[in-house]
Amino acid sequence: MIDKLEFLLALARERNFGKAAELCGVTQPTFSAGIKHLEEILGVMLVQRSSRFLGFTAEGERVLDWARRIVADSRAMRQEVHALKRGLVGHIKIAAIPTALAMVSEITTPYRAKHPHVKFTILSRNSIEILSMLENLEVDAGLTYLDNEPLGKVRSVSLYPEQYRLLTSEDSPYGDRDQVTWAEVSRIPLCLLTPDMQNRRIINRLLRTAGGGEPEPTLESNSMIVLFSHVRTGRWASVMPEKLANTLGLTEKLRSIPIVEPEAVHMIGLIVPNREPMSPLTAALVAEAKHLAVALA
Template sequence: MIDKLEFFIVLARERHFGRAADACGVTQPTLSASLKQLEDQLGVVLVQRGSRFQGLTPEGQRVLEWARRIVGDARTMREEMKAARKGLSGHARIAVIPTATYMVTDLTVAFTEKHPAVTLSVTSCTSYEVLSRLENFEIDVGISYLENEPTGRVATVPLYAERYQLITSEGQEFADRSSVSWAEVATLPLCLLTPDMQNRRIINQHLAEAGATAKPTLESNSMIVLFSHIRTGRWASIMPVNLAETLGFDEDIKSIPIVEPDAHHVVGMIAAPREPHTPIVSALLHEARVFAKALAER
């Protein structure tokens, strides 16, 4: 039944029989037959069928919850037995919000030094995508905001508090200041992350609290793109303190704290709430706790 439940989870994610079959590596008739067998075994209809996928039935929604739990537990059991035989090995998938990409190397370097047989993939995506991929077993852990917007039912390890600075170039307005207010920042030609990013929604929130509105003339989902445009001298941006430093300053780039208020938001590692976690997830969460403790002691 496990394989049928896995097919069902993928179909619920893709919401399209053809794409789900491709993702599962089977033909569409094989996928449809497996789902029909699952329905026969459970005695309920799971999928609203027509000429195309029309959604899950109420029973299908409930079975999806059970499927995620059962498939997750089965995978955890397999990984734990594999680790018991061979030690920790395999592949770990991490999804990271763009503003946290600067710090992920601290985690991955320490992790691979302790677990050299584990390979890693790191992808950048929105906070919503982090949660969705975690729920659908597409990643092992995520790094995202732990507050401001609902994170759902997840295991969390707080890592650091994100604070914000105006990043601009020498000679531009406010470049010689020791601090700047959110209202003042709103008057500048800004380049910011796209609205689907939670960092952008946080920035919008603080500007609104200051009675201002962000009117960026350039948007991107890449912090590198934003920073390259700041270097032209035509744009300024709002970036987390540590990320701005990691991107690399020269004497022409200025970093100015934004006050009124001195806002901060907690970023951390998140994982599925099930216990026990897979050995790889447990090792990643452990490394996150080590990182957070070392950062707090600096």
């Protein structure tokens, strides 16, 4: 029955029978038959059907909640049994917001030193996608904001405060300053993350409050590397978190200037599903995050 519940989770992710079947590595007729068999076992319709997927029934939504718990527990059980025999072995998937990607290595590197048979996949996603992927068991953990928008039912480990800097060349407007205000930053053409990113929503709110208008960046991207590569030319400016700017590296002519008035700080942390028992792989990840939090304090 676990495999049929995995089918249901795949359908919740893809919202399409063909794509969900491909994700599960089976043909679409086999996939559809599996969903139908699950409905027969439970005695209720789970999926609204026509020629395509229309959504889940009310009963299907409740079964989906149980499927997440049962499949998560099944995976955790297998991990724990394997860990008793061979130590931690497996694959961890972590989704991180773009501004926190550079910090992931601070967790994965010491983790791998202790557990060399664990492999990692790191994905760049926005904060809303991270929560959805956690819920649907697509990732094991996320690195995201903890205090700006609702997180739902997750466990979290606070890692570090995100503080903002104006990145600009020394010969650009305000490039010779020791600090700038958000009102001053609002007058500069900026390259920023795309509006679907929570960092952009935070910056938009700060700039609107300070400058009174809607920010109109000269360049948008969902990649911090793209933004930083433009700023490094000396012809662009951007607002970036301090730790990210320091990690990417500043050139001789590129300045990272604190933005004040108002002082804006948001907490970045690790989030994992709020489930008991926690899988051994996830528990070890949380332990490393706590070690990092102490080191960064």
